[in-house]
Each structure stands twice: as C-alpha cells, then as structure tokens.
Amino acid sequence: MLASPTVRVTLIVTAVGILCAFLGDLAITTVNPWQDLKDLFLGVVTPDFFSIDQVGVALLRTVAFAFVGVALGSLAGFLLSLVFSSRVIRIGCAFVRAIHELFWALIFLQFFGFHPLTGVLAIAIPYAGIFAKVYSEILEENDPTPERVLPEGTGRLARFLYARIPDALPHLVTYTSYRLECGLRSSAILGFVGLPTLGFYLESSFSQGYYSEVGAILILFYVLIATLRHWARPRLIPAYLVAAPFFLGDGLPIVWGNVSRFFTQDIVPAPIRDGDGLRALGDWLTQLLVNEALPGIWNTLLLTQIALVCTGLVTLIAFPLISRHFGNRVSRGGGHVLLVIARSTPEYMLAYILLQLWGPSMLPAVVALALHNGGIIGHLIGRRSNEIQLRPDAPSGFNRYSYELIPRVYPPFLAFLFYRWEIIMRETAILGILGIHTLGFYVDSAIQEIRFDRAILLILVTALLNIAIDVTSRRVRRYLRLQTRVTCEGH
Known part of the structure; x- marks a missing residue:
C-alpha cells in the first residue's frame, strides 16, 4: 500500500491541476482543426525531401x-x-x-x-x-x-x-x-x-x-x-x-x-536613464508588476500545474507500451517508436504546430508539454518496470498493472515527475513567445517594442520563479523520501 504522505501529495497536486484546468483557457478556436490535423498527417506520411x-x-x-x-x-x-x-x-x-x-x-x-x-x-x-x-x-x-x-x-x-x-x-x-x-x-x-x-x-x-x-x-x-x-x-x-x-x-x-x-x-530602467527620480521608478515598477509580471506569473503557474498533472497521466498510460510485462515484441517495438517521437520532439516545436492547428490557447502548450515530458518519464519508468520480477501466478492485464506494477514504480515515477517540474515551468515561460500569455509573451512584447529594460526585468522574474519551483520540488522529494538517480537520466 502507498504511504499516506504519497497519497496526500498526489491528491493535492491533482486537485490543484484540475482547478487550474477550470481557470485556464483550453479552447480550440480554429474553424476546422481536424482537417488541418489530417493535412499535417498526410504531409508526414508523404514527405517531400x-x-x-x-x-x-x-x-x-x-x-x-x-x-x-x-x-x-x-x-x-x-x-x-x-x-x-x-x-x-x-x-x-x-x-x-x-x-x-x-x-x-x-x-x-x-x-x-x-x-x-x-x-x-x-x-x-x-x-x-x-x-x-x-x-x-x-x-x-x-x-x-x-x-x-x-x-x-x-x-x-x-x-x-x-x-x-x-x-x-x-x-x-x-x-x-x-x-x-x-x-x-x-x-x-x-x-x-x-x-x-x-x-x-x-x-x-x-x-x-x-x-x-x-x-x-x-x-x-x-x-x-x-x-x-x-x-x-x-x-x-x-x-x-x-x-x-x-x-x-x-x-x-x-x-x-x-x-x-x-x-x-x-537595460537600465527608463526612469533612471532619464533622470526622473525614485518616485518615477516606483511608478514604473508598479505598472510593470501589475500589468505584465503578475498576469504572466499567474498564467505561467496555471499552465505549469495543468501540464504537470497531464504529464503524470501520459506517463502512467505510456510506460506499459514498452514494459516487458505487457504485449509482445512487436507491440513493444511500436511503443518504443512512439515514445522516441514524443521525447525527441521539442515542446516548443510541437506547441508551435498545435497552435497553428487549434488556434491560440493554453491547450496546444499543455498537450506539447505533456507528450514530451510524459514520453521521457514513460521511457524511464518502462525501463524500471522491466527490472521487476513478478511471481509466476501474478495476475494479467489491468490487475497486473494496478496491483503488481503501479505500487512498485510509483515512487520513482513521482521522483521523476517532480524532478521535471522545474523543467516544465521553464518551458512554459518560453512558450509565451508563441502568443500564450505566460511570462515569455510579455518578454517578447517588450523586446518587439524595444523596451529592453522591461524585458530584462521580466526575464529576471522568470528565473526567480523557476528557482522557487526548483526549491519546492526538492523539498517535496525530500518530504516523500524519493531517492532515484535522476541526474543522469531525467534532467
């Protein structure tokens, strides 16, 4: 049975992710997204080199x-x-x-x-x-x-x-x-x-x-x-x-x-560069904080938490595709191909493609982040599951998945998931360049307007937010006593 702290943390993270999903913008706004997706698929299977x-x-x-x-x-x-x-x-x-x-x-x-x-x-x-x-x-x-x-x-x-x-x-x-x-x-x-x-x-x-x-x-x-x-x-x-x-x-x-x-x-703040005094600098910082930094932080956190939970779901669905305890050699080979594609495609590239197909919202970013990171963690957890020896009378099918494997791979699964929390946040911020209103959106807008002082300050905010998530992730892993060699596999 899973330890009580593990259950509590899982429920809290899942609940926060679901709440964020209700607060986030997850709409498909294009007129015919499935036709566009079909056209893309046809292009992939008929490449013109x-x-x-x-x-x-x-x-x-x-x-x-x-x-x-x-x-x-x-x-x-x-x-x-x-x-x-x-x-x-x-x-x-x-x-x-x-x-x-x-x-x-x-x-x-x-x-x-x-x-x-x-x-x-x-x-x-x-x-x-x-x-x-x-x-x-x-x-x-x-x-x-x-x-x-x-x-x-x-x-x-x-x-x-x-x-x-x-x-x-x-x-x-x-x-x-x-x-x-x-x-x-x-x-x-x-x-x-x-x-x-x-x-x-x-x-x-x-x-x-x-x-x-x-x-x-x-x-x-x-x-x-x-x-x-x-x-x-x-x-x-x-x-x-x-x-x-x-x-x-x-x-x-x-x-x-x-x-x-x-x-x-x-990159010197405009009020200092123009010699307008401390009051002007305070007004400048307040305007930047209220109009850009706080909305960017809010949307970045929303998108990160939704993507974190979705990454966990993709991982739990994906790892059996390459586990020797399920399927056969052919099916596992196909599973390996799917996970290689998922983890090899940069989140930014995949989000760009999905934004063109589905329109501007958080949904393309969530799917891109979940598929890429779920592919990475699914690959690692699938390899971990291959090291598990089951007893001869172990159940098959869903019972094997639920009662034999999940309890054994869940601690390393959580370790890898929380280890990539900071990485998901880092990618979430940059996806704003594509038009999603995370911190990257405001950074890119400031650069386009040649306001480098604003851009640098927003980048500093992004870095501090990432560091905060990294510290939180470490504390959660320490609280759950999750120990796994993630340094060489999961970063």
Missing part, C-alpha cells in the same frame, strides 16, 4: 550549434562543479540555468544580431549551469574507497585525477551524451528566432501550408536524434568538435558599440 532549399545546410548547422554549445557548456560546467560547494557558485548556476535558451538567444540577438555567437552562447550558458549541478552530484556520489587507499601525502590534484575521475567518468560521459541530445533539440528551436537551424525552415514551411515539407523536416530531425548513438561515437567526437565551428555559418560583424550601449543604456 527535395523541395526544401538548403535543408542539408540547416541540418549541419543544427548539429554544429549543438556540438559547440554543449562542448563549451560542459567544459565550463566541469570547472564550476569543482567549486560548486561555494554558495555564490551554486546561486549563479541556478540563475543561469533557470533562463531558457530562447531567452538567452533573444538577449544576444539585440547586440550580436544573427551572428553564430548568439546561438552558441544561448546554448552554452544555461547548459554550463546544468552541467555544473549534475557533474558535482556525480562527483559527490563517488565511492570514497579509492581515495582512502592512496599513499599519504598524495596531492589534491592527484587524488582527484586518480581516485575520483575514473569512478565518475562513465556517469559523466553518459550524462554528457544525453545532454548532447538535448542540445540538438535546443539548436533546432533556435531557428524560431531566426537562426539558420531546422526550426527556421519548419516555421517557414508550416506558415505557407507546405505540410509535405514539414513532414520531411520532422522526419529528418527524428532520424538525427534516433541515430545519435551510431554517428556520435566517442572516437569521432574530437573530429566533430574540430569541424563544428566551420559549419556555424557567417554573420554580420559584431558592433561592439551596440554591446556597450545595451549594458550601459538599453
């Missing part, structure tokens, strides 16, 4: 941005992980990873323009914060025995290189490989803000109704992700890292005066 100009170049640039960004992020993250015990470092890393890659891209676009440095830094900076956190956890979980057997007087650097790194290396490599897959998704969606990756061509083809081109781009992206382990072999990585910078493309020269002006003038 020859009508897209420069798609091969876009594919190479998607890979190049991912490799360079992840490489720089992992290097910086590893160095930061060595001093992660410092509170200043931990707070700094929490802050930079709380800001989505697209927000970083929007910031860098204002002074670097469509320069390759914009895309590289947009990936590298938040990933450095993520790598620092995860690498430090991996190093801390090392078996201390090797260090104890080293001769007395062994230097600190030698202890680290010979006792800690060899034990942690497999986990570091595994997580870095996973983060490379995430980097490919991040690189692809950078195209939605104008960088020349796959997302740029997907948006262009979809806006013109060329669904066969959309299908071709999606299939190429899925193949890229699905074959990652085959073409990104460890012995080939050095060659890729050397070649990747040459495929980033060219951009207009960076005007360093624009960079200086951005930091010294553009």
Whole structure:
C-alpha cells in the first residue's frame, strides 16, 4: 500500500491541476482543426525531401550549434562543479540555468544580431549551469574507497585525477551524451528566432501550408536524434568538435558599440536613464508588476500545474507500451517508436504546430508539454518496470498493472515527475513567445517594442520563479523520501 504522505501529495497536486484546468483557457478556436490535423498527417506520411532549399545546410548547422554549445557548456560546467560547494557558485548556476535558451538567444540577438555567437552562447550558458549541478552530484556520489587507499601525502590534484575521475567518468560521459541530445533539440528551436537551424525552415514551411515539407523536416530531425548513438561515437567526437565551428555559418560583424550601449543604456530602467527620480521608478515598477509580471506569473503557474498533472497521466498510460510485462515484441517495438517521437520532439516545436492547428490557447502548450515530458518519464519508468520480477501466478492485464506494477514504480515515477517540474515551468515561460500569455509573451512584447529594460526585468522574474519551483520540488522529494538517480537520466 502507498504511504499516506504519497497519497496526500498526489491528491493535492491533482486537485490543484484540475482547478487550474477550470481557470485556464483550453479552447480550440480554429474553424476546422481536424482537417488541418489530417493535412499535417498526410504531409508526414508523404514527405517531400527535395523541395526544401538548403535543408542539408540547416541540418549541419543544427548539429554544429549543438556540438559547440554543449562542448563549451560542459567544459565550463566541469570547472564550476569543482567549486560548486561555494554558495555564490551554486546561486549563479541556478540563475543561469533557470533562463531558457530562447531567452538567452533573444538577449544576444539585440547586440550580436544573427551572428553564430548568439546561438552558441544561448546554448552554452544555461547548459554550463546544468552541467555544473549534475557533474558535482556525480562527483559527490563517488565511492570514497579509492581515495582512502592512496599513499599519504598524495596531492589534491592527484587524488582527484586518480581516485575520483575514473569512478565518475562513465556517469559523466553518459550524462554528457544525453545532454548532447538535448542540445540538438535546443539548436533546432533556435531557428524560431531566426537562426539558420531546422526550426527556421519548419516555421517557414508550416506558415505557407507546405505540410509535405514539414513532414520531411520532422522526419529528418527524428532520424538525427534516433541515430545519435551510431554517428556520435566517442572516437569521432574530437573530429566533430574540430569541424563544428566551420559549419556555424557567417554573420554580420559584431558592433561592439551596440554591446556597450545595451549594458550601459538599453537595460537600465527608463526612469533612471532619464533622470526622473525614485518616485518615477516606483511608478514604473508598479505598472510593470501589475500589468505584465503578475498576469504572466499567474498564467505561467496555471499552465505549469495543468501540464504537470497531464504529464503524470501520459506517463502512467505510456510506460506499459514498452514494459516487458505487457504485449509482445512487436507491440513493444511500436511503443518504443512512439515514445522516441514524443521525447525527441521539442515542446516548443510541437506547441508551435498545435497552435497553428487549434488556434491560440493554453491547450496546444499543455498537450506539447505533456507528450514530451510524459514520453521521457514513460521511457524511464518502462525501463524500471522491466527490472521487476513478478511471481509466476501474478495476475494479467489491468490487475497486473494496478496491483503488481503501479505500487512498485510509483515512487520513482513521482521522483521523476517532480524532478521535471522545474523543467516544465521553464518551458512554459518560453512558450509565451508563441502568443500564450505566460511570462515569455510579455518578454517578447517588450523586446518587439524595444523596451529592453522591461524585458530584462521580466526575464529576471522568470528565473526567480523557476528557482522557487526548483526549491519546492526538492523539498517535496525530500518530504516523500524519493531517492532515484535522476541526474543522469531525467534532467
């Protein structure tokens, strides 16, 4: 039987999610959404790989941005992980990873323009914060025995290189490989803000109704992700890292005066910049808080909680698709394909497609977040269920699911779900760029109006909200005593 705290937390989270669903905007507003969905499906099954100009170049640039960004992020993250015990470092890393890659891209676009440095830094900076956190956890979980057997007087650097790194290396490599897959998704969606990756061509083809081109781009992206382990072999990585910078493309020269002006003038609050005094600054902050920050926070929280509950439902439905305790080899193979597609499709990309089909509301974002995160957690829980040995007389069908497996996989299920709570919040905020009134909507509007002071302050609000959710998630997991190695699998 499930422990009482687990039941209470589950009921509370579910009740909050249902309440948020009643308060949220979950309508379909297009005239004929199912016909549009049918047209998209036909485009996917009849892809046109020859009508897209420069798609091969876009594919190479998607890979190049991912490799360079992840490489720089992992290097910086590893160095930061060595001093992660410092509170200043931990707070700094929490802050930079709380800001989505697209927000970083929007910031860098204002002074670097469509320069390759914009895309590289947009990936590298938040990933450095993520790598620092995860690498430090991996190093801390090392078996201390090797260090104890080293001769007395062994230097600190030698202890680290010979006792800690060899034990942690497999986990570091595994997580870095996973983060490379995430980097490919991040690189692809950078195209939605104008960088020349796959997302740029997907948006262009979809806006013109060329669904066969959309299908071709999606299939190429899925193949890229699905074959990652085959073409990104460890012995080939050095060659890729050397070649990747040459495929980033060219951009207009960076005007360093624009960079200086951005930091010294553009992001300075208007009342301070104009010398209007403290009262004007207070009025400015109040107006920003009431008209933009609070509505953005409210809608971001609403959408996050609905998506969190829906992610849980998708996970509980999805994990039997790949569990050896259900179906046969063929059905499980099909289940694996479905979950690979779900977890490989970036939430932003899927939400964009669904918004075009269903119209502007929270519903496309909820479905996109639930399918992507449910696919990830469903895959992990399905693997966990495969490790469970059932007794010979165990029931079959629904009784096996309800009484044999759910009680055993529920604690890790909750651990992964709450672990991704902060990630869902992070994605929810950025989906506002698509027109949903989360914090990202107000950030994008401020940038479009060339009010960078407002945009930066709203981005700071987004980061603080993300950090608050991360802290809450940790406390819930600690309260429920949920312990699972999520660092290498679930981030």
